[in-house]
Amino acid sequence: MNRLFISIVLVFVVVGGLAVFQATRQTVSNVLIPSELISEKSPEKLLRVKVGGKVSSITNYILEPSIELKFNVQDPGVDINPQSVSIPVVYKSLKPDMFTEGRDVIIEGEYSDGILKANKLLTQCPSKYEPPSPDSQYKKD
Amino acid sequence: MNEVGHFAICTAWLLSAYAVVFGAIAGYRKNTKIYLSVVNASIFVFIAELVAISCLAYGFLTDDYTNQYIWQYSNKSMQNIYKVSAIWGGMDGSMLLWCFILSVSVFFLARQSKRISGNLMPYVISIANSSSLFFLTITVYFTNPFRFLKSIYIPPDGNGLNPLLQNPYMAVHPPMLYMGFTTLAIPYAFCMGALLSGSLGNEWLKLTRRWILIAWAFLTAGIVMGGHWAYLELGWGGFWAWDPVENSSFLPWLTATAFLHSVMVQERKNMLKIWNVWLVVATYTLTVLGTFLTRSGVVQSVHAFASTDIGWVFLVYIGLLVSLALILTVYRSKSLKSEKKIESIFSREAAFLINNLIFLSICFAILWGVLFPVFSEAITGEKQSIGIPFYNAINVPLFLLLIFLMGVGPLIAWKRASFKSIIRTFLAPCIVAMIFGVALIAAGVEGFYPLLSYTLCFFVLLTIIAEYTRALRIQRASADKSLIAGSTTLLKRHSNRYIGYLVHIGVLVMTVSITASMAHKVEKEFSLSRNETFNVGRFSLTLNKVLPTETENYNAVYADVSVTTTRDNKYYADLKPEMRAYSRNNENTSEVALKMGLREDLYLVLAGINEDGSRASFKVFINPLQVWLWFGTVIVVFGTLLLIIPKSKEIFIDAS
Numbered sequence: 001m002n003r004l005f006i007s008i009v010l011v012f013v014v015v016g017g018l019a020v021f022q023a024t025r026q027t028v029s030n031v032l033i034p035s036e037l038i039s040e041k042s043p044e045k046l047l048r049v050k051v052g053g054k055v056s057s058i059t060n061y062i063l064e065p066s067i068e069l070k071f072n073v074q075d076p077g078v079d080i081n082p083q084s085v086s087i088p089v090v091y092k093s094l095k096p097d098m099f100t101e102g103r104d105v106i107i108e109g110e111y112s113d114g115i116l117k118a119n120k121l122l123t124q125c126p127s128k129y130e131p132p133s134p135d136s137q138y139k140k141d
Numbered sequence: 142m143n144e145v146g147h148f149a150i151c152t153a154w155l156l157s158a159y160a161v162v163f164g165a166i167a168g169y170r171k172n173t174k175i176y177l178s179v180v181n182a183s184i185f186v187f188i189a190e191l192v193a194i195s196c197l198a199y200g201f202l203t204d205d206y207t208n209q210y211i212w213q214y215s216n217k218s219m220q221n222i223y224k225v226s227a228i229w230g231g232m233d234g235s236m237l238l239w240c241f242i243l244s245v246s247v248f249f250l251a252r253q254s255k256r257i258s259g260n261l262m263p264y265v266i267s268i269a270n271s272s273s274l275f276f277l278t279i280t281v282y283f284t285n286p287f288r289f290l291k292s293i294y295i296p297p298d299g300n301g302l303n304p305l306l307q308n309p310y311m312a313v314h315p316p317m318l319y320m321g322f323t324t325l326a327i328p329y330a331f332c333m334g335a336l337l338s339g340s341l342g343n344e345w346l347k348l349t350r351r352w353i354l355i356a357w358a359f360l361t362a363g364i365v366m367g368g369h370w371a372y373l374e375l376g377w378g379g380f381w382a383w384d385p386v387e388n389s390s391f392l393p394w395l396t397a398t399a400f401l402h403s404v405m406v407q408e409r410k411n412m413l414k415i416w417n418v419w420l421v422v423a424t425y426t427l428t429v430l431g432t433f434l435t436r437s438g439v440v441q442s443v444h445a446f447a448s449t450d451i452g453w454v455f456l457v458y459i460g461l462l463v464s465l466a467l468i469l470t471v472y473r474s475k476s477l478k479s480e481k482k483i484e485s486i487f488s489r490e491a492a493f494l495i496n497n498l499i500f501l502s503i504c505f506a507i508l509w510g511v512l513f514p515v516f517s518e519a520i521t522g523e524k525q526s527i528g529i530p531f532y533n534a535i536n537v538p539l540f541l542l543l544i545f546l547m548g549v550g551p552l553i554a555w556k557r558a559s560f561k562s563i564i565r566t567f568l569a570p571c572i573v574a575m576i577f578g579v580a581l582i583a584a585g586v587e588g589f590y591p592l593l594s595y596t597l598c599f600f601v602l603l604t605i606i607a608e609y610t611r612a613l614r615i616q617r618a619s620a621d622k623s624l625i626a627g628s629t630t631l632l633k634r635h636s637n638r639y640i641g642y643l644v645h646i647g648v649l650v651m652t653v654s655i656t657a658s659m660a661h662k663v664e665k666e667f668s669l670s671r672n673e674t675f676n677v678g679r680f681s682l683t684l685n686k687v688l689p690t691e692t693e694n695y696n697a698v699y700a701d702v703s704v705t706t707t708r709d710n711k712y713y714a715d716l717k718p719e720m721r722a723y724s725r726n727n728e729n730t731s732e733v734a735l736k737m738g739l740r741e742d743l744y745l746v747l748a749g750i751n752e753d754g755s756r757a758s759f760k761v762f763i764n765p766l767q768v769w770l771w772f773g774t775v776i777v778v779f780g781t782l783l784l785i786i787p788k789s790k791e792i793f794i795d796a797s
Contacts, residue, residue: 002483004486004491008494008495009498012498016502016505016506020506020535023530024509024527024531026530026534027527027530028513028525028531029528030523030525031514032524050528061749063668063749063751064668064756064758066666067749093760095729095749096375096376096377097375097728097729097731098729099729108528
């Protein structure tokens, strides 16, 4: 076999592997849903979190002095329910497209003092949505 | 029409199954009669799928709400163009579109096969049809778009396509990407066909290269158009977010690009044969893997299609693709041995190998990022993910290294470059590029990566110019005296090389634009009352008025903002960002107002208005050199098309 070929490949595997390992350690965030977020005991795990949840209510959207969106999220996949766990979110930027109550969102940020400070807020992309069955809509007619 | 469509896809399924089995038999028995019937079957698969997709399009255009899929994704008030594009608005229709486009590729393959003799083509057509068969199986059994609506009522109107998808780029970019993805099935077929038939000469490589170039052009255009759609529509001022869906379209692009480079080493030196086989295999497998990841709900994405239970079918298919390639590589390992070795790290072979390894490293890092949540949960039980900072940390240095090699690779000598020749070739461009870098620092450009990126791009441009002028000087000295005659001979004689440089220049333009928009983007929020002015960059933005507007589909509010240049108070643009409320879907979207310019894009989003409509709040982005990303892409795709167009000589060789 070709020794030079193998050594070049090896260098790439080792250096690349180390770089990927290092970058992963530095940027990894914990993925949680609101109820897990509240019951999480170790605070260092909450410094960088990615939370998937359903918008239960939009509490405030102010434009001045700076844009700020406040809302609550609860666990995804269930109907909005005032009894269930819900956490307040603050996002200091524009309300994204398709952002409404009942929509699933992904929030990246930091959870401290009972508030989730979002750096990034993503609403699920439209192609995800399957509309409800027509019977539920047209039975009333 | 539903019944006709359903019948058509079932017919297509049967025909492609026939072509898979009898293609292999024809190849094994070297039977021309059976082979011809297989070619014809492939052509009829295309016709059947044309009928199927026409039925679906007809259903959309005539508002046939007895069809569940049409009811889900269309309504009467939509423009006809979006009724047609709603075909790929959801999972079922996009799988049918996938099948259809694949059948177009197989159709052209079947036409082409008549010109190619030998035992290669029966196998190739058989394998290509196996891809058709797989995706048709998905369409017929799992995602049939011709299902009737399960309802006792025929609804008077449909749900309608999501407003964000009602955009020209959204109508165009998925088919573009699918053309890229499906075309990649053909190189895989060639590769397996060559291994099966044992005709591992340069012929399959040449044919494969052309098919990969076609796929590559579509893929490049599709990926960038998707980014353009996000930029215009999503209102966050960027075009790429390392989302799993974006990533999974990027993965096969990376391996295909690697192949397009390493194939030159095989053509010239008969090296890297197994390597190239596996690049082709990886490219197609990654395409299928990407489809699997985004359609199965395994990976959480903002784009992900509704979760379905077809994941296992894809996994089985991926397993088959890889096992077939593995068995055949072992079986043909003798004829896949390299005839030469890499002799020195200072050689073109080594440069190409390192280029390939970088492409694969980027590919691996992205795949790692996409799959990390899956691994993490499986191994530690904790859900974790890695995002944009990870991708940037790994990929930025790797891409810059690639740019550097783009300057070195094409110029360094084959086999072993002497120290003298390296100095002669690279000293001047190096020095000039360094001076350029220092000038950038003096001009106030900050940051290590931006400076490095601009300097490297300039270095590559210099090497291209230096190479061309040297070749031209030799040409003029030996034969043609005049500048124009010399250039024409040179460009004609080495057309592929210079088209390659053209593509590289396009990539440089894209790189400069991406660097500028990453490093020097300006982002500001502000609020204005009527006739108030806000200054940003070299512009002054004045709010004239806030007005409501209305269409059949939505109610909207827009702000009328006039833009002048701050220095000399000259008119620059009128911007009208808008906020829309679609009554039917209860969706709110904002429409970005965008003034593109050669120096920068001015990108204005309406954030909201206060209760009495007297004040409006905005977010503004200034994206420097943004349009050059689109121009660069046009150069790249145009160059690739030039490479695909058959040159008269080559056709002759292909046919022989």
